[in-house]
Amino acid sequence: MGITSIPRVLVLGASGLIGRFVTDDLRRRGFHAVGVARRLCNSQHISPLDLEVPILSLDASALAGLLSAHSIGVIVNCLGVLQDGPGRDTGAVHRDFVTRLLEAIARSERDVRLIHISIPGRAEDDRTAFSSTKREAECLIAASGVAHAILRPGFVIAPAAYGGSAMVRALAALPFDLPGKERAMPCQPVAIEDVAATIAWLAARPLGEDATRAVTWDLMEPQPVALARVIDAFRLALGTTRGPRLAVPGFLLDLGATFGDLVSYLGWTPPLRSTALAELRRGVTGDPQAWMAATGTVPRTLHGTVGAHGATIQDKWFARLYLIKALIIASLVLFWVASGVIALVISFPATVGILTSRGWPDVIATPFAAITSLMDISIGLLIAVRCTAAFGLAAGVVVSLGYMIGCAIFTPDLWREPLGALVKTGPAIVLMLVALSTLDNR
Template sequence: MITSTTPRILVLGASGLIGRFITDDLRQRGCATVGVARAFSPSQRTSPFDIELPIMALDAPALASLIRAHEIDVVVNCLGVLQDGPGSDTTAVHREFVARVLAAITACGRRVRFIHISIPGAADEDHTAFATTKREAEQLIASSDIPYAILRPGFVIAPSAYGGSAMVRALAALPVDLPARDAATPFQPVAVADIAATIAWLAMRPIDDEATRAVSWDLMQPEAVTLGDVVDAFRRSFGTTDWPRVALPAPLINLGAFAGDLCSRLGWMPPMRTTAIAELRRGVHGDPAPWIAATGITPTPLDAVGTRGATIQDKWFARLFLIKALIIASLVLFWVTSGSIALFVSFPATTAVLTTRGWPEGFAIPFAAITSMMDISVGLLIAFRRTATFGLAAGILVSLGYMLGCAILTPDLWLEPLGALVKTGPAIVLMLVALLMMDNR
């Protein structure tokens, strides 16, 4: 029940893995919580207090107005991006946006506590733009006069999965293993529920409480574990502990990260990119003792993951997570390659298929050229994340059009020895599968 003493909380980045969970959790605890994100997926639009705004375009006065309009007492910043790329700027998101939020809190005319989600580790270990800009944001916060809490979660384990957390699940569900050196990396986890409990605890503290006016805490279980231990916990959950596995060589992982960087240029956000691998090899470690002592929260142990049997949807997601990239890549190659061969390599043979069946040459040549270019266009549409959904739908319609058109105009092609038209059916099914897997959140 919301009362006059209930803190009013603004969550920035309320559509992400941490942001979505804590927004829902705070509401369940009775806190008046406003969630703000650039966009929410249809399944996330469950409350009128979830607001879609071009959040990165908001200046300090606009943010101050937002805080005043909703009479906010606590601002929680969950925004973050892994790597620079199209639509992603680590400096803009991690440092410049935080500077605007601090200015907005100063100017809003209200006493507001700022809770910032950062990353664990020592500053001298920061070697990526992701890490250095996160640390610069911390310095801005610490030098301000605003009551603040900097929370540095370990590897976050949540009911949902995205990015690195989804990659760990995929490793556990498939017959592959990490190189021994990577598996031995320190990797202290934390349950997302423990992060939410910490934010709720801080939100209920008086803003003039000196003990919580300026704190920086590592949030993670105190026991030292490795990345291999985390993957093993999920293997116990999936029931794949006894599977034989092939150890992935380190160069193959580096190649995958490079391919992920290339895909990010097309608008995709693959979990395996150079920054992700660098941060993984750096490890996740810290000292949670001050956090535990101050809040009295007992961290959820990693063993809790292995003792809960995975649901069928958990297993399907983990097995298909990496296959999704393979499906998209194969469809792009299928459409671009088939169209290019028909247009540039065997164009006379392509037109001959039509002219030998009575089509006038003046009609067969442009028809073959147009359909070939249409195939290439479908492949290119699928290649770019922003147009991939349209490209997949177009590919299905084009394929159905080919099948129907051939049935009417050239029915003998259905009996062609290599079964080109017959194979179109499974291709349609594969595009439908890809279309149903396009959601990320």
């Protein structure tokens, strides 16, 4: 059948791993693609068509207005959230939003195709709120009568990395390995280029075409491989195939997932959380034959996607620093909070004594010691919370420089202290600068 005129495309979740790539790919192919996200980082504001919209808070009327305002003919829904937490609700994002989106399509009275990014696997194997709400959204779309394509990508391999794909790169770069059971889990990768090409192919099909009016496809390589082979492919690309590796015990994975759940309440999005671990342990599998037959796609192989060329230096730096970033943040939180608590609670008389011995009147030394101790604790707490971490790190740098300069002026003898406490402040400042430089997730 012939191809219709190129429609305008609305990509929801244009700041994410799939959404960003798809938005840019559609534009390269000549589509008028409007990328919408709740928040875009500065580097993602590359076109006037990249819009920051509180999309999840819009009702059906507002969504219908958005479709009409941009004359949208195709919607690509890449919105998703891994796990419930502060400001994150799997049901609201996956199910409730899709309900409003379908209502908006009906209200807009436009001929619209909905391309929805979901997850592979069988419904009977769903064990998490993430997977069950994703499946509920699929059912809503299938029953709506809207022209739709539900795409279920396997383990997505892309030039960018986020969440699980970032964790795989980190494991490939560092001398650690997953436990044997997790290493053997079946996994069917898919190149992000194949996902984007499929979306572009669907977007250009006639809306009334029976073969693409209502489809559900698994997008992935035909044959599953062990997750260990995916990690090994990245090791080959990173040049880290040699050397001994330490297998992480299974209980440490569970402990890490529990810790990840806890820090997620502080606004962080660690890749290792209970939902991610549960989804990993059920495998990433499906049957891509229907997709391959309908589109003529021959999926890129794992080797062709990852191992065809060596990693760039930025790839290596990212992979090596990804897990160390969490260690840096945690150590700085502990450093500031512990130093403040020790000075305020355990060694407060000694802290005041250092000042009074250098001529400070007690009426000034005591409140000064208390204020600086509380300031240290506050900096540590600010760094611990994701939305205030940048401010906390910047404040830590300024305060540390203030300590160094102040001591040089008022108590220069402390620079000759045998344990070199002030000298060690310099490396702490550098570490905070490193943390500031690696805060971005996208």
